[in-house]
Amino acid sequence: MIHTGKMGFCIWFGGAVLILSVYGCHSHGDGSNFPKYAASSQGAPWPAPQRMSQMSQLVNIDAGNFQFHAVQESCDILDAAFVRYRDLTFNSRPGSGKLYFKPRSDPRASDEPLSVLGVTVASPCQNRVFPSLTSDESYVLDISPTKAELVAKEVWGALRGLETFSQLVVQQNTGKFVVNITHIDDYPRFAHRGLLLDTSRHYVALPILLDNLEAMAQNKYNVFHWHIVDDQSFPFQSQSFPALSDAGAYDPVTHVYTPSDVQKVIEFARLRGIRVIPEFDSPGHAQSWGHGQPGLLTACYKQGKPDGSYGPINPVPATTNTFLSQLFSEVASVFTDHYVHLGGDEVSFNCWMSNPQITAFMASKNWTDYGKLEQYYMQNVLDIVNKLKKGYIIWQEVIDNGATVRQDTVVEVWKGGWQNEMGKVTKLGYKTLLASCWYLTYISYGSDWSKYYTCDPQNFTGTPEQKQQVIGGETSMWGEFVDGTNLLSLVWPHAAAVGERLWSAQSVNNVKAATPRLAQHRCRMVRRGFPAEPINGPGYCPKEFRG
Numbered sequence: 371m372i373h374t375g376k377m378g379f380c381i382w383f384g385g386a387v388l389i390l391s392v393y394g395c396h397s398h399g400d401g402s403n404f405p406k407y408a409a410s411s412q413g414a415p416w417p418a419p420q421r422m423s424q425m426s427q428l429v430n431i432d433a434g435n436f437q438f439h440a441v442q443e444s445c446d447i448l449d450a451a452f453v454r455y456r457d458l459t460f461n462s463r464p465g466s467g468k469l470y471f472k473p474r475s476d477p478r479a480s481d482e483p484l485s486v487l488g489v490t491v492a493s494p495c496q497n498r499v500f501p502s503l504t505s506d507e508s509y510v511l512d513i514s515p516t517k518a519e520l521v522a523k524e525v526w527g528a529l530r531g532l533e534t535f536s537q538l539v540v541q542q543n544t545g546k547f548v549v550n551i552t553h554i555d556d557y558p559r560f561a562h563r564g565l566l567l568d569t570s571r572h573y574v575a576l577p578i579l580l581d582n583l584e585a586m587a588q589n590k591y592n593v594f595h596w597h598i599v600d601d602q603s604f605p606f607q608s609q610s611f612p613a614l615s616d617a618g619a620y621d622p623v624t625h626v627y628t629p630s631d632v633q634k635v636i637e638f639a640r641l642r643g644i645r646v647i648p649e650f651d652s653p654g655h656a657q658s659w660g661h662g663q664p665g666l667l668t669a670c671y672k673q674g675k676p677d678g679s680y681g682p683i684n685p686v687p688a689t690t691n692t693f694l695s696q697l698f699s700e701v702a703s704v705f706t707d708h709y710v711h712l713g714g715d716e717v718s719f720n721c722w723m724s725n726p727q728i729t730a731f732m733a734s735k736n737w738t739d740y741g742k743l744e745q746y747y748m749q750n751v752l753d754i755v756n757k758l759k760k761g762y763i764i765w766q767e768v769i770d771n772g773a774t775v776r777q778d779t780v781v782e783v784w785k786g787g788w789q790n791e792m793g794k795v796t797k798l799g800y801k802t803l804l805a806s807c808w809y810l811t812y813i814s815y816g817s818d819w820s821k822y823y824t825c826d827p828q829n830f831t832g833t834p835e836q837k838q839q840v841i842g843g844e845t846s847m848w849g850e851f852v853d854g855t856n857l858l859s860l861v862w863p864h865a866a867a868v869g870e871r872l873w874s875a876q877s878v879n880n881v882k883a884a885t886p887r888l889a890q891h892r893c894r895m896v897r898r899g900f901p902a903e904p905i906n907g908p909g910y911c912p913k914e915f916r917g
């Protein structure tokens with residue numbers, strides 16, 4: 371028997387149950403032999419391609435001898451991807467050397483099996499290139515009984531197509547690897563598909579960051595928004611200001627990202643077509659900066675005396691500007707992406723209001739509104755980064771407070787009431803990212819991915835031109851209650867739901883239709899070694915985690 375909770379309902383289809391209930395569908399062992407779990411599809415890609423046609427004819431694949439072959443010149447990204455995708459396509463866990471399942475009987479292919487995927491990249495595929503906001507990620511994948519071909523304009527499209535190919539191939543119980551005859555013509559709906567991790571509230575060790583990048587690639591994400599420092603700790607090891615992490619990290623030796631760690635992250639990401647955008651959030655959220663840079667933060671006063679606590683960065687002293695110029699010049703040279711995230715959110719004015727130096731400065735400018743001071747500070751930072759020839763991303767408050775920003779600025783909307791805000795920011799002509807809907811930090815009991823899945827970043831009132839200003843969105847995992855022990859399980863597969871929203875066509879938004887594919891995709895991630903948690907209620911994976 372299937373019982374539903376007060377508000378939920380359970381739908382039977384195809385001999386399995388789809389669980390849409392907030393309270394869950396509890397099955398009591400009454401001896402009935404109904405399947406009691408969500409159905410899983412076979413060989414269905416996630417996120418869904420823009421255009422895909424498949425036939426029921428299966429083509430055998432010679433897994434043992436299978437080759438990925440660069441039809442034209444290859445390059446570092448393609449070479450590394452071929453090695454990776456051999457594993458991801460055929461092995462139970464990458465690097466294990468073991469196929470998903472042991473053949474249960476002698477796999478005798480009835481016809482000549484496919485043994486090569488030809489990969490053509492139209493524009494010369496060069497070494498040491500980095501992805502950007504304008505990377506072309508489109509590809510065409512064609513699998514017929516005689517040939518498998520992947521064609522892309524740029525190497526980034528080849529990466530996305532290889533991932534799709536690896537997801538189409540399934541191993542049958544007999545041990546045979548097969549793929550349906552398939553034609554796919556695919557490209558992303560949005561150019562910026564980001565995931566934010568916070569490494570300040572909790573330090574996250576390098577291997578977890580790298581695992582997460584690999585998981586991102588498997589979900590066609592292309593931006594790692596690295597919220598690297600915040601109030602709680604400053605793990606970024608700066609070469610110009612080593613004191614920042616010496617005094618501001620949880621531990622100056624074990625809880626820092628050295629220059630070499632940062633390079634490893636950037637390189638690992640590059641090989642997967644992922645941009646790394648660091649966030650150095652200021653003037654608020656900067657308590658940890660103060661330990662290694664005395665005089666940077668505003669001293670808060672009580673009854674005419676410093677009370678020992680500190681507020682946002684103090685915009686007044688000339689030393690502040692010198693420091694910021696040097697720090698951002700280092701950041702601009704370390705991080706290769708064109709964009710730097712400059713934060714600018716949640717600035718509290720209380721401490722500024724208590725400080726006599728700031729009061730005098732405000733008076734000299736004739737300002738009474740502290741929003742003006744915030745605007746003055748942000749403008750300085752924007753000018754500094756502008757001089758470094760970098761673009762910037764900022765949280766919505768910077769615009770809300772009326773700062774003048776460059777026209778190519780990207781504004782990230784994160785607060786409630788996002789539909790109005792998206793309307794407002796796009797009307798001002800800025801490129802816009804949506805974050806509000808996708809705070810994975812608030813994961814709740816039950817099948818909660820549907821709320822991430824059904825939020826559409828272009829669902830606000832505005833002209834077609836305004837909708838065009840939306841370049842994508844970001845999933846965020848803030849770090850208050852998250853570290854290396856639970857990060858991957860909480861992020862995945864929830865972030866996969868957002869991955870499909872940002873890659874696939876707007877019309878691909880039916881939760882019921884997506885459920886079996888997401889169930890399969892989660893199991894695929896589990897098979898590939900990720901502790902991606904169950905999100906559809908009872909069920910199983912053919913290859914369990916570490917099974």
Ligand SMILES: *[C@@H]1O[C@H](CO)[C@@H](O)[C@H](O)[C@H]1NC(C)=O
Pocket residue numbers: 424425426427428550
């Ligand atoms: C793939 O082939 C199998 C076996 O013939 C078939 O059952 C399935 O429906 C096919 N998939 C698609 C999407 O056509």
Ligand SMILES: *[C@@H]1O[C@H](CO)[C@@H](O)[C@H](O)[C@H]1NC(C)=O
Pocket residue numbers: 734735736
């Ligand atoms: C400040 O405001 C006063 C009164 O409105 C005005 O006379 C003065 O010129 C202003 N000073 C500056 C620097 O804007």
Ligand SMILES: *[C@@H]1O[C@H](CO)[C@@H](O)[C@H](O)[C@H]1NC(C)=O
Pocket residue numbers: 789824825826829
């Ligand atoms: C758009 O948003 C409204 C709420 O403002 C919601 O009712 C509607 O279902 C949404 N539509 C889509 C396609 O997401």
